[in-house]
Amino acid sequence: MAFFATKEPLLLSLLLAIGFFVVAASAGNFYESFDITWGDGRANILENGQLLTCTLDKTSGSGFQSKKEYLYGKIDMKLKLVAGNSAGTVTAYYLSSKGATWDEIDFEFLGNLTGQPYTIHTNVFTGGKGDREMQFHLWFDPTADFHTYTVHWNPINIIFLVDGIPIRVFKNNEKHGVAFPKIQPMKIYSSLWEADDWATQGGRVKIDWSNAPFKASYRNFNDQSSCSRTSNATWVSCDANNNSWMWTTLTPHQYGQMKWVQDEYMIYNYCTDYKRFPQGLAKECNKLE
Structure with missing residues (x-):
């Protein structure tokens, strides 16, 4: 596989971070891609x-995680x-690294009363710090079909x-002092769990256990556009020049x-919450170029 040509400043850090990752080649089969990790x-x-x-x-709830770790990818x-x-239920679907200064990219789906809309909760953690909801x-x-x-x-x-419709973008603004996840490999995790202390209307609405068991279903996993590894012993470079997804921005x-x-449809934006952040909004909330 070809190595990176450092045509742009971003490529230098990419070379260091991805130089030993392999292009993912699996899609769809959960036996091949995931391990069930808890739930008995x-x-x-x-x-x-x-x-x-x-x-x-x-x-109990239940959950699973990917066999691979990823460092950049388009993952469906x-x-x-x-x-x-x-x-009171939360279905979490996210990527995360390990350790005290972890990186994380979150989708969380917060349950609802019958007839009320689900809430999609998104967040980005860098170096163990989130607060970017x-x-x-x-x-x-979202319950009627996949x-x-x-x-x-x-x-x-x-x-x-x-x-396929973008709902949020978190840009790389490292040149403005905003941390961006680029070095720590992440696994994919998902779980269905109880969070009725906060998940629905701030915890005012609790789980009705008479409706249990609750179920979330998954299909058509696709990680073909990604850089990944399955073990520390297998390092192959990722070809930035031939993978257009690496340079994709919004049209x-x-x-x-x-x-x-x-x-x-947006109901909360940390970049407009002056009450929560009286000391000032995060740097990336300003229009940075």
């Missing part, structure tokens, strides 16, 4: 590896969320997409789509 039988891989389900009851997963009265409602019922949730993470930006049309989502 409440998470299951079905349909010859094409479907994964997590359940939550009064005793189809989810169908807990139906009916899902108040943006929350959205959706323009469809929908695709995408993290597109490259050296330029992190793009959160729902069915003008996509910016228009994101503006529509944020105008119509």
Whole structure:
């Protein structure tokens, strides 16, 4: 595989960070891509590896993690969320590294009372620090069918997409002193768990256990556009010149789509919460170039 040509300043750090990662080549089969890590039988891989389900009851939730670690990638997963009265439940789907100064890219789906909209909670952690929450409602019922949730993470930006529509971008503003995840490899994690102390209406609405077991379902995992490793002993360079996803930013049309989502469906933005951050908003909340 070709090595990087340092045509741009960003490539230097990319060379150091990705030089030993291999381009991912798996998609779809949960047996090949994930390990069930907790839940005592409440998470299951079905349909010859094409479907994964997590359940939550009064005793326990359940979860799984990827076999691979990733350092940049366009990663898709189809989810169908807990139906009916899902108040107090959280379905988490995220990438995270390890250690006290971890990096993390979050989708969390906060349950609802029947007939009320789900809340999508997004966040970005760098060096163990988050506090970058943006929350959205959706323009469809995420419990009626599967929908695709995408993290597109490259050296330029992190793009959160729902069915291919961008809802949020976190740009690389290192030159302005804003930390950006670029060195620590992350695994994919997902879980269904109880969080009725905060998840629905700030914890005012609790889980109704008469609706248990609650179930979230997963299909069509795709990590083919990514750099990954399965062990510390296997290091292969990633070809930046032939992988256009590494340099993808939003097109003008996509910016228009994101503006529509944020105008119509965003319900919280840390970049406008002066009450929470009286000392001043985060640097990236300013228009940085």
